[in-house]
Amino acid sequence: MRVSGAAASGLQATLELRRGQVEAALRRTVGSGRAPRVSAAIEDSLFAPAKRLRPILALLVADVLRGEPESVLPAACAIEMVHTASLILDDLPSMDDAALRRGRPTCHVVHGEATAILAAFALLNRAFELLGEGWTGGPDASVRSGLMRDLAAAIGLDGMIAGQAKDLEMTEKVIDFPTLEFIHSRKTGALFTASAELGAAAARARPAERHAVAAYAKNLGLAFQVVDDLIDVTGDAGAGKDVGQDLKKTTFVSFSGVAGAQQLARELVAASIESLREFGPKADPLRELANYVVTRTK
């Protein structure tokens, strides 16, 4: 499936609208306290220019399945907080030692390493607190308990943390394709999948619907990462990331070449869209999002 010019422009408007909603909700829900330096580090990291793809995915799923995107908005914010926490940690001197992120100096460069670590810890904590608190029009405590389990599983010892640990272990080593997939299905795929699952759970989706959007999101997350690797090589440095460390790592491009990675991204997006077959036309916003992810240039 190709996306038409009109659909693309409709999608851009949708993405802008949803991004605005997510950022306004993040500002309302980020929390305050008596740790001004940590709060400043959180603000800088959370409100740097960002695509907000994960929370937007949660909103689109809730919208497609139930027509109530706002019902999942605070949970979507929790996901973005976890994602931001993971970026702060990935950039630390003991991890990727990155100086640039989202076009700006990284959190530890600006705020110091200790404050950066505390900011990441506080973001993870606040994400779970949000799900514990609940929100007007949102799901009840038993559904929110399920959201929490999904989110924790995506983060935990077979989720993002396992992906990051393997990524660090494999820096400057030759790795095979299953290992590359292991790393990125966890570092990126797990939180994409959790985003779709949270959207589905908040929309009280049936198990079959939930599995379909989870399969969609898993492949979409991997496609997103493949395209990220392509942009690092072929893009105009607009990604705003410090690419030095990436040279020490196997990427989908260094593994498969540019043409091979482009082919892989197309296949992943096709598989992703295929998972939505049962939904019919109502899932078009998710199909458009998948096409956007694979055609984006920054």
Added chain:
Amino acid sequence: MRVSGAAASGLQATLELRRGQVEAALRRTVGSGRAPRVSAAIEDSLFAPAKRLRPILALLVADVLRGEPESVLPAACAIEMVHTASLILDDLPSMDDAALRRGRPTCHVVHGEATAILAAFALLNRAFELLGEGWTGGPDASVRSGLMRDLAAAIGLDGMIAGQAKDLEMTEKVIDFPTLEFIHSRKTGALFTASAELGAAAARARPAERHAVAAYAKNLGLAFQVVDDLIDVTGDAGAGKDVGQDLKKTTFVSFSGVAGAQQLARELVAASIESLREFGPKADPLRELANYVVTRTK
């Protein structure tokens, strides 16, 4: 109130029993996955010799209020996981740069800094996952949501994280007593208070009961910290900690002198015990615990 020899020996048996329960439950609930290095770092940190005072406090409160200590056991494990995560972070090179903890080399010394940070992150995540999962005989999802909010508040930007941030900010600076109390009421007091609150909530305590045990635990936590400072100065180095960094910091002993800190600890424990007045004799295990905290020598 003084604790008699018989009561002290009864308390020792209680502490041993409860510690055994906590450690067995921690082994069952710690979780596994596909990040073996991170799992090894978690095991080493979580199962180093420890007093388990915070989870024991939660169990004793649930026992005193409802006679069902096991109903709070997984929540008590969650608290110990958060506490262990905070110790791993406190010891990092960018924070206290400590080489010893609980008598052993610190987590980052053994496992490297990146793995230590991921272990702390995984422990925090697993703590919330446990509360999200629930357990047989435990409270329902709405009560567990409340536990999660209490725990998150104890950790967050006016809890442990604020205490740690202020502690780092004030290293090698002259500080006043309110600042010293700010730091330790958050670094230590907040999680003691949350332990009592989780025990009370799991026991479906009335608000007045809950407030009473929270006030008890808040003063107990501060008393614990004052005694810790005293042991660092007067003890036989059996605390197993790296005391180098503490010399750069104001402690209750450096602020008030040994006699002044001893007097402060006695006053805090007296205030702590006073909060239990309405409970009558059934709260004696909590009174004994308070006397143990102030008379311990390691």
